[in-house]
Amino acid sequence: MNKFILENLSLTYSDNVQALKGIILEIPAHSITVLFGPAGGGKSSLLRTLNRLNDLADVKQITGRADLLDQDGNILSLLDKNTDVIALRRRLSMVFARPIVLPLSIRQNLTYGLEVSGVHERGRLDQSVEHSLQQAALWDEVKDRLNDPATMLSGGQQQRLCLARCLALEPEVIMLDEPTSGLDPISTNKVEASLQKLKENYTIILVPHSIQQAARMADLAAFFLQGELIEVAPGNDIFINPGQVKTRDYIEGRFG
Amino acid sequence: MTRETLDRKLNSLLDDVQSLEELVEKATIGAVEALKRQDLVAAQQIYDDDKTINTLRYNLENDCIITIATQQPIMAGDLRLVASILEVAGELERMGDYAKGIAKICLLIGKEPLIKPLVDIPRMVEISLGMLRRAVSAFINHDVELARSIPDDDYQVDDLYNQVYRELIMIMFTRPTTIDQANHLMWAAHNLERMADRVTNICERAIYVVTGEMKEVDQTDDEMNSSSHGDGG
Numbered sequence: 001m002n003k004f005i006l007e008n009l010s011l012t013y014s015d016n017v018q019a020l021k022g023i024i025l026e027i028p029a030h031s032i033t034v035l036f037g038p039a040g041g042g043k044s045s046l047l048r049t050l051n052r053l054n055d056l057a058d059v060k061q062i063t064g065r066a067d068l069l070d071q072d073g074n075i076l077s078l079l080d081k082n083t084d085v086i087a088l089r090r091r092l093s094m095v096f097a098r099p100i101v102l103p104l105s106i107r108q109n110l111t112y113g114l115e116v117s118g119v120h121e122r123g124r125l126d127q128s129v130e131h132s133l134q135q136a137a138l139w140d141e142v143k144d145r146l147n148d149p150a151t152m153l154s155g156g157q158q159q160r161l162c163l164a165r166c167l168a169l170e171p172e173v174i175m176l177d178e179p180t181s182g183l184d185p186i187s188t189n190k191v192e193a194s195l196q197k198l199k200e201n202y203t204i205i206l207v208p209h210s211i212q213q214a215a216r217m218a219d220l221a222a223f224f225l226q227g228e229l230i231e232v233a234p235g236n237d238i239f240i241n242p243g244q245v246k247t248r249d250y251i252e253g254r255f256g
Numbered sequence: 257m258t259r260e261t262l263d264r265k266l267n268s269l270l271d272d273v274q275s276l277e278e279l280v281e282k283a284t285i286g287a288v289e290a291l292k293r294q295d296l297v298a299a300q301q302i303y304d305d306d307k308t309i310n311t312l313r314y315n316l317e318n319d320c321i322i323t324i325a326t327q328q329p330i331m332a333g334d335l336r337l338v339a340s341i342l343e344v345a346g347e348l349e350r351m352g353d354y355a356k357g358i359a360k361i362c363l364l365i366g367k368e369p370l371i372k373p374l375v376d377i378p379r380m381v382e383i384s385l386g387m388l389r390r391a392v393s394a395f396i397n398h399d400v401e402l403a404r405s406i407p408d409d410d411y412q413v414d415d416l417y418n419q420v421y422r423e424l425i426m427i428m429f430t431r432p433t434t435i436d437q438a439n440h441l442m443w444a445a446h447n448l449e450r451m452a453d454r455v456t457n458i459c460e461r462a463i464y465v466v467t468g469e470m471k472e473v474d475q476t477d478d479e480m481n482s483s484s485h486g487d488g489g
Binding site: 215 | 258259262328329331332333334335336468
């Protein structure tokens with residue numbers, strides 16, 4: 001039930017580039033919402049605005065609203081200055097294009113976040129390690145070598161470890177920015193399969209690295225072009241019969 | 257994928273649709289002409305040439321599949337077009353079978369004198385093939401208006417079929433020795449009636465490619481006892 005409601009969300013960076021222009025979008029829970037479009041469309045800016053990573057960027061102005069509704073109907077205003085950003089980022093986890101593993105063991109990569117947040121009980125940590133690795137479809141491959149350095153893993157495994165690391169903290173929303181752009185098709189397939197399962201329990205926002213992935217994964221797809229949200233539609237519709245000429249031209253490869 | 261490569265592929269697929277249509281047209285005209293003139297050599301040739309139509313259909317289907325596999329992503333209008341070409345290729349091949357069926361009827365009747373002069377059947381060919389030509393043109397040129405206008409003509413083919421049907425029934429009643437040939441001629445007419453129906457399917461695809469709407473276009477369907485004749489081939 002954790003869904004986002006964005007109302008007239010606009011973002012301008014300090015170099016006067018308007019990265020988001022009046023975005024109105026509802027991102028539903030328990031489904032995969034895909035944000036796609038050519039580079040510079042505003043997809044990553046939107047993700048970074050939601051979990052407030054943009055606080056660290058050179059932002060001139062953000063206007064409009066971005067709210068997160070939880071299952072009890074509580075509304076968290078994401079842009080509110082008083083919102084606890086650390087707590088927010090725990091609820092809205094993010095996986096990036098390049099896997100960034102900590103220079104620690106596989107196990108420690110997963111327990112690090114929990115330990116920082118005060119969990120030290122061995123049993124609970126072990127349980128979390130296994131559960132999160134299973135959810136990320138990595139458990140079978142690493143269960144016998146949890147104490148090996150995480151850097152020994154292949155790229156695809158590292159990326160699934162990053163996903164598992166997010167899951168260990170039990171977030172509500174998982175945001176992924178081109179999570180499989182550097183992976184081979186088999187690893188990509190595994191990550192995609194994990195996400196398809198995870199959506200039962202999480203709200204997932206995915207910026208895909210290709211239009212094919214957008215089509216494979218989208219329950220809901222939102223097409224972004226130069227900061228504007230051109231069209232939002234179910235994945236089954238938008239890639240077969242897009243409603244807007246700009247969307248059609250993009251997915252038929254006529255520009256971009 | 258580059259847009260240019262995909263456009264070239266799609267145009268080449270559409271060229272093949274056009275070629276397939278021309279072969280079907282030629283076979284149908286030839287088959288009815290052979291029936292009229294009782295030209296068994298020509299009928300045999302048309303019967304054998306159906307293989308060419310089948311081969312072209314399979315090649316076209318294969319090219320569509322290769323296009324889907326190698327030109328990814330095929331989406332939106334492009335996807336609707338390729339999927340529709342697969343469907344249209346099947347319809348055309350089936351129409352080729354109808355022509356082959358008429359050629360076979362010509363062979364079955366042989367040199368036995370015709371029980372009636374063939375007037376309505378050639379007229380059915382003229383109208384059906386006119387519809388077919390326009391339908392394929394609408395499909396290739398994305399002409400929705402044209403595609404929507406064609407199925408209305410189907411009633412003319414149905415009327416002629418009903419006329420031929422009644423006439424042949426009458427002949428059978430009065431001269432029972434003609435039943436065999438009359439039945440064969442009924443099949444020939446039925447094949448042409450079915451051909452016009454299949455043109456309607458091509459029109460539906462032509463509309464779908466452009467609009468994304470997949471639904472039946474209205475057509476008059478007052479052929480008599482169509483279910484009792486099966487799907488002649």
